[in-house]
Amino acid sequence: MTGPSDYIFYAVAAMTVGSAVLVAVLPNIIYAAVALLFSFAGVAGLYVLLSADFLAATQVLVYVGGILVLILFAVFLSNRIADVKINNPGRFRLPAGAICLVLFGVLSFTAVSTPFAVKRTVYLPTTADIGELLMTRYLLPFEVASVLLLAALIGAALLSRPDREAPEAEDMEEGKG
Amino acid sequence: MTLDKLLVVAAALFCCGLYIVMTRRNAVAVLMGVELILNATNLNFVAFSHYLSRVMGGQIFAVFVIVLAAAEAAVALAIFLRMFATTGTVEVDLADRMRG
Numbered sequence: 001m002t003g004p005s006d007y008i009f010y011a012v013a014a015m016t017v018g019s020a021v022l023v024a025v026l027p028n029i030i031y032a033a034v035a036l037l038f039s040f041a042g043v044a045g046l047y048v049l050l051s052a053d054f055l056a057a058t059q060v061l062v063y064v065g066g067i068l069v070l071i072l073f074a075v076f077l078s079n080r081i082a083d084v085k086i087n088n089p090g091r092f093r094l095p096a097g098a099i100c101l102v103l104f105g106v107l108s109f110t111a112v113s114t115p116f117a118v119k120r121t122v123y124l125p126t127t128a129d130i131g132e133l134l135m136t137r138y139l140l141p142f143e144v145a146s147v148l149l150l151a152a153l154i155g156a157a158l159l160s161r162p163d164r165e166a167p168e169a170e171d172m173e174e175g176k177g
Numbered sequence: 178m179t180l181d182k183l184l185v186v187a188a189a190l191f192c193c194g195l196y197i198v199m200t201r202r203n204a205v206a207v208l209m210g211v212e213l214i215l216n217a218t219n220l221n222f223v224a225f226s227h228y229l230s231r232v233m234g235g236q237i238f239a240v241f242v243i244v245l246a247a248a249e250a251a252v253a254l255a256i257f258l259r260m261f262a263t264t265g266t267v268e269v270d271l272a273d274r275m276r277g
Binding site: 009013016017020021023024029032033036039040043046047050051052054055058059062063066067070071073074075077078090091092093096097099100101103104107108111112114116117118119121126129130133134138141145148149152153155156157159160162 | 179180181182183184185186188189190191192193194195196197199200201202203204205206208209210212213216219220223224226227228229230231233236237239240241243244245246247248249250251252254255256257258259261262267270
């Protein structure tokens with residue numbers, strides 16, 4: 001069965017995988033971050049094709065809107081401005097490439113050659129179901145995840161604070177001035 | 178679009194992420210590879226959930242993976258900034274001291 005959805009799938013998959021390969025080979029880390037954006041957006045498109053509408057929206061909001069901006073901030077904050085060389089060629093390129101290609105071959109062969117018991121697929125909106133399940137059956141993981149997010153928030157804020165003695169003195173001086 | 182094609186796409190994403198984690202020296206770039214790997218696993222969860230089962234378990238798991246990825250990215254980037262302030266670099270090869 002080939003239809004328009006197949007062509008869309010091939011286009012989106014090519015964008016996703018091509019961008020991921022670009023992330024792997026581009027030496028400039030900022031270019032790699034931009035390529036990563038297209039890869040995340042492609043994964044969101046695949047979610048749409050899989051009728052996972054809530055996940056597609058979450059992917060765009062959290063990954064494209066949040067994590068990628070965070071990564072770009074980290075790139076800019078963790079390099080000296082005068083240090084124009086953000087280029088970052090890798091190490092162990094040949095063995096790592098060989099390992100990854102072999103692994104990709106094995107995984108693809110396994111995926112293609114395994115006879116999966118595929119059921120008839122249905123395309124229904126899933127947001128309401130996910131919300132209901134999160135409030136009933138998966139309530140405990142939901143609450144644990146909220147505690148985890150709180151802990152990560154406090155930990156990140158504490159870690160990224162400047163040293164304790166010096167900035168407080170600055171604050172005092174600012175208060176006086 | 179069938180299940181095995183989606184699995185091949187996810188395998189390609191995973192291998193790209195693995196290559197990045199193995200080759201990059203900048204810690205932020207390594208984090209990008211980890212995010213790619215998490216995306217590949219999410220794609221597998223959603224694909225299996227769509228094709229093989231009637232329940233929403235796969236998608237719920239993917240939601241929790243996204244939550245964990247966000248928390249992990251926030252804490253990791255805070256650690257990198259701390260490391261940059263302490264040692265002046267975010268090269269993973271140079272981060273071999275426990276005490277800054």
